[in-house]
Amino acid sequence: MSARGEEPEEELFLVACGDHSLLYAPLRRGVASLNAAAIAAVDRYLRGGAQALAPGDEPVIERLKEGGILGGAAPEPPRSPENAEFLPYETTLFLTTRCNLRCVYCYADGGSRAERELPWEAARAAIDLVARNAKTCGRDNFILGFHGGGEPTMAWETMKRCVEYAREEARRLGLKANVHSATNGLLSPAQRDYVIRNFTGLNVSLDGPEDVQDRNRPKADGSGSFGQVMENLKAFEKAGFDFGIRVTVTAQSAARLPEICDYLFGEFKALKRLHAEPVWYCGRCRTSGERPPDPMAFSLAFLDAQTRARRRGRNVEYSGARLDSLSNKFCAAPGDGFSVMPDGHASTCYEVCDGDDPRSRIFHYGSYDGSRGEFIFDQERLRALRALTVDKIPHCGDCFCKWHCAGDCLAKALKTDGPEGHQGSERCEINRAIAAAGLEEMVELAGADAKGKGVEHG
Ligand code: SF4
Numbered sequence: 001m002s003a004r005g006e007e008p009e010e011e012l013f014l015v016a017c018g019d020h021s022l023l024y025a026p027l028r029r030g031v032a033s034l035n036a037a038a039i040a041a042v043d044r045y046l047r048g049g050a051q052a053l054a055p056g057d058e059p060v061i062e063r064l065k066e067g068g069i070l071g072g073a074a075p076e077p078p079r080s081p082e083n084a085e086f087l088p089y090e091t092t093l094f095l096t097t098r099c100n101l102r103c104v105y106c107y108a109d110g111g112s113r114a115e116r117e118l119p120w121e122a123a124r125a126a127i128d129l130v131a132r133n134a135k136t137c138g139r140d141n142f143i144l145g146f147h148g149g150g151e152p153t154m155a156w157e158t159m160k161r162c163v164e165y166a167r168e169e170a171r172r173l174g175l176k177a178n179v180h181s182a183t184n185g186l187l188s189p190a191q192r193d194y195v196i197r198n199f200t201g202l203n204v205s206l207d208g209p210e211d212v213q214d215r216n217r218p219k220a221d222g223s224g225s226f227g228q229v230m231e232n233l234k235a236f237e238k239a240g241f242d243f244g245i246r247v248t249v250t251a252q253s254a255a256r257l258p259e260i261c262d263y264l265f266g267e268f269k270a271l272k273r274l275h276a277e278p279v280w281y282c283g284r285c286r287t288s289g290e291r292p293p294d295p296m297a298f299s300l301a302f303l304d305a306q307t308r309a310r311r312r313g314r315n316v317e318y319s320g321a322r323l324d325s326l327s328n329k330f331c332a333a334p335g336d337g338f339s340v341m342p343d344g345h346a347s348t349c350y351e352v353c354d355g356d357d358p359r360s361r362i363f364h365y366g367s368y369d370g371s372r373g374e375f376i377f378d379q380e381r382l383r384a385l386r387a388l389t390v391d392k393i394p395h396c397g398d399c400f401c402k403w404h405c406a407g408d409c410l411a412k413a414l415k416t417d418g419p420e421g422h423q424g425s426e427r428c429e430i431n432r433a434i435a436a437a438g439l440e441e442m443v444e445l446a447g448a449d450a451k452g453k454g455v456e457h458g
């Protein structure tokens, strides 16, 4: 349930939490716990202003005004610059469809699809483009990333060539090149040393202790990957190299998430980023029978893991409920990302790797043209993608989570192109459950005299 405030653009949401409700003003970062009579008072105030208040309403409204939840000018919502020129300064290269693992839930069916390698010329053109744009925009750096669809380090020679070329270009233009990669962590000692010397950071997928990792993420020959991935992570930690870990949670492992996070924090004292994400039913799930966790089971396990992590001064993150930030886009998918798939297509979405994926009609917006040696973009598609911000999506209009989830992963929520095609997804239940728990925590932490504490009528 949501209520609109008296100021233009103001947004107030009622969030039902068991036997009580929270009044949430996301743009003001204000939240209060209200009883039913206080909710009715707020409703009267929002509909008719001070004149509409019933006896006894006034202290409730005053208390909410003191807390900064009502009254005064509405804060500006997050916006993207209208008609800004498309000048990406970051590229993510999907180097290959090959993979040395056969993860049971792989979204890309890595290692099983037809083999494709990103041609060097296309990779170089992508680096040229982002380096040139960074210079044009007056930035001091550009970003080169590598990601899946396969394991990027399997295309090792191309990867090294890209890193070295990016460094050369950065030197020539007086810029810095930030280089990072997602990886399954199955690196040889020589690859690991190269990464430590030449990369800015790495995100490694590791699903937990040995039994969980080896069940979920076996090598192509069926043997376990745990030992080698752990050895590499230990070496990264010893070298002081920046790395994060991503845990993918299945129906089988959901209940163990708190234990998994405890384990990883115990093993890696320097671990800065730990992400837990539920499996999405796609790719290899269709043949392996792997299932996503029940949304509520995942949410409860995540919240437990987060509480335990915070007790030790650490944190676990989930992408759909980022209460500490306000944004109108979940990620770069609305047209700002410049990811290059192994077939040379430019895609805004990491999960839409193949030209024969029906979603490519929405998310692929250009390709490398070998005869011209550059990327050609479909400006109309780019414009349509860039308009897909959460404020334009009717399905999200009344959701209290909108500025935190920002419409969530578009590859999962868009059924057809355009804002009307966004129909939410199974993740919405998770996003809202985790965000609501965060709001309850804010109320608790706010204390008796600060904004956000219980406001009762009568
Ligand atoms: S999830 Fe990544 S590491 Fe696992 S099979 Fe797919 S591409 Fe390979």
Ligand code: SF4
Pocket: 395, 396, 399, 400, 401, 402, 403, 405, 406, 407, 408, 413, 424, 425, 427, 428, 429, 431, 432
């Ligand atoms: S995607 Fe779902 S959870 Fe996110 S803002 Fe839209 S409706 Fe809310």
